[in-house]
Amino acid sequence: MINVSRSKSTPRPISLGLALVAAVIWGQAAHAATCPRKDALGTSRILSVDAATTPRVGLKSFPQTLPLEDHEVVLTFDDGPWPATTPKVLAALARECVHATFFLIGKPASEHPELVRRIAAEGHTVGTHSWTHPILSQIKPEDAVDQIDHGISAVEMALHGTATTTPSTPFFRFPGFASTPATLDLLQSRGIVVFGADLWASDWNPMTPAEELKLLTGRLTEAGNRGIILLHDPQKHTADMVPAFLQYLKDNHYHVVHLVPAAAGPKPEVKPEVKPGPKADAAPAKATP
Numbered sequence: 140m141i142n143v144s145r146s147k148s149t150p151r152p153i154s155l156g157l158a159l160v161a162a163v164i165w166g167q168a169a170h171a172a173t174c175p176r177k178d179a180l181g182t183s184r185i186l187s188v189d190a191a192t193t194p195r196v197g198l199k200s201f202p203q204t205l206p207l208e209d210h211e212v213v214l215t216f217d218d219g220p221w222p223a224t225t226p227k228v229l230a231a232l233a234r235e236c237v238h239a240t241f242f243l244i245g246k247p248a249s250e251h252p253e254l255v256r257r258i259a260a261e262g263h264t265v266g267t268h269s270w271t272h273p274i275l276s277q278i279k280p281e282d283a284v285d286q287i288d289h290g291i292s293a294v295e296m297a298l299h300g301t302a303t304t305t306p307s308t309p310f311f312r313f314p315g316f317a318s319t320p321a322t323l324d325l326l327q328s329r330g331i332v333v334f335g336a337d338l339w340a341s342d343w344n345p346m347t348p349a350e351e352l353k354l355l356t357g358r359l360t361e362a363g364n365r366g367i368i369l370l371h372d373p374q375k376h377t378a379d380m381v382p383a384f385l386q387y388l389k390d391n392h393y394h395v396v397h398l399v400p401a402a403a404g405p406k407p408e409v410k411p412e413v414k415p416g417p418k419a420d421a422a423p424a425k426a427t428p
């Protein structure tokens with residue numbers, strides 16, 4: 140794991156130049172100490188994302204995105220956890236010692252809590268993606284809020300045994316990127332970062348892993364060789380493609396950036412009520428963004 144206590148490990152250099160050198164050395168040391176394969180891709184750096192300064196990111200939906208450098212990518216996976224495929228994605232990420240962000244759907248998270256805990260235990264960041272993946276802009280506003288909260292509480296229950304609607308990682312992605320001004324305002328008021336994406340593989344469509352790899356790498360080039368990448372771990376062709384994609388990133392000198400929530404962001408609204416169990420109208424998750 141790379142996200143061990145950074146503050147204890149980072150030296151206190153006396154200049155910016157030394158700070159950069161120290162950061163590189165620290166990163167290499169952390170990588171070497173935690174990654175069993177010395178030729179693995181590895182996570183190059185940890186980027187703290189603060190809702191106060193970047194409440195919404197991802198150029199597909201918003202005018203701004205994360206401050207990524209040339210050849211830096213962020214890996215994000217939506218719609219899990221899914222027992223048939225998520226472990227394969229986790230194994231590929233672990234083999235290359237890279238960390239991703241998973242935007243989980245609440246209902247499958249409640250059905251597979253051990254998989255939610257495994258994702259977190261392997262060092263990945265866990266955001267949420269509603270309770271049952273409806274298009275929130277097309278349902279009643281109060282139902283949209285319930286979808287957001289129920290999704291958060293299901294993931295928190297799986298991770299920590301507490302059905303709180305205050306997320307321990309305040310990262311959210313709308314199903315189908317279908318936000319509304321009201322839900323965006325609500326999430327911002329609660330200090331929850333809304334993630335769009337900078338590029339995706341359209342992996343909700345049928346395709347072979349080879350076709351997906353070609354599409355994704357082409358789009359990464361078109362996007363300027365950087366960005367927040369959206370994939371879907373419940374898609375078998377994606378799970379089958381991820382090892383080759385990580386190899387592509389390594390061969391082409393990309394760097395994987397691991398997102399973590401800012402430690403000192405605004406306090407999310409506390410809503411202590413405990414949600415009831417699954418609703419009768421719960422529908423299966425759709426494998427769309």
Ligand SMILES: [Zn+2]
Binds near residue numbers: 426427
């Ligand atoms: Zn989705």
